[in-house]
Amino acid sequence: MTQVHTLEEYLRTLEVSTADTPADRPRPNAARPAPHNQSGTAKSATVTSTTEHVSTSTRNLVSPRPACFSAYARQDLHPSIKTGRTVKVPDPPMLDDGKKPTFKEWVTKMRDKLLLEAARFPSDEHQIAYVSSRVKGDAARHVTSQRYHKSLSPYDSVEDIFTHLSSIFENPNREREARRQYKNLAMGEDQSFQAFISEFRLLASEGNISKASLKNDFWDRVTEPLRMATLHLLTDSKVTFDDLAATMALYNSDMNHNLTI
Incomplete structure (x- = not known):
């Protein structure tokens, strides 16, 4: 091996060594050039597409969670659920003679x-x-x-x-009395619709009236104008008692409004 005595000689030795290295020999840390062939474009497109797919999937994984998840994470829940404590309910009133309260x-x-x-x-x-x-x-x-x-x-x-x-x-004859009152119930001309339907529902409940008969019974007991306005609903099997009552409430409101004009 040639001995190097001065700095100038050492630098000349490095220049010679670099000049002797073939130009196409890859250096240890140098990036390799991309291969040039006919399928190069297709491979590049495939890699790009795959990269985009992975990127999209990653975005989906880290996308914001729905509000329900955020609420759960923040513990925005009812206190009884969050703490596991029993819900506090007011004490019932004292029962005395069965009148107030019943x-x-x-x-x-x-x-x-x-x-x-x-x-x-x-x-x-x-x-x-x-x-x-x-x-x-x-x-x-x-x-x-x-x-x-x-x-x-x-x-x-x-x-x-x-x-x-x-x-x-409790009155042991209350159900019988409720059924009697229910049978004789009829909406008065000056009675409000809300007061009538409230009484109707109460008597139907206390008298254990079948739900299947409520629709026809209610229609029979309202005023003549309301019956005529909702006659087409009476024969429609898809219309329930609640549907009929809600429609009658609207008709009744319109009728009262027209009377005040």
Whole structure:
């Protein structure tokens, strides 16, 4: 090997070494030129298309989530769902003589309370104790006598309390009376449509009137102008009682408006 004694000689040695390297020999770190052939354009298009597809797929993966996912991530939920705590329901009013509130109103609210706050009343004993705390006066006397430790027929569940109080405060002939009132019900000329349909629905519920007969019964009991305006709906099997009532409400409103003009 040639010995290098000075810097100038070392630089000349590098120039000679570079000159001896073939021009077409790829250098270690040099990028290779793209191949030149007839299918080069097609390959380039394929690579571009694939790149675009991958890019689109990637964008889809990182695209914003729907609002429902965002809400879930932010925990924008009802407090009872977010924290897992029991929903707090107001205590039912105290039941006394079955008038204010009526037994039906009281027992409906009581069932809602026991359902929505079930975690607070895990056993029959818990439920009985709570229901017993929401009675006073006449109702309390009946419940206390049945819960007395020497009672021959103590309550086994809240359903026993409800059945007991129902037999005392509910009219056993109420269904029969409601059916009688329902049969004689008719809309007065000066009666508001809203007041009439409210009474009709109430009597139908208390009298356990079949839903299948509500449509024809309601049509029979409204005023003559409303019957004539909706006669075509009566024979249409696709029109339900609710549809008929809603249409009659519109006709009634229009009639009242025309009378005031």
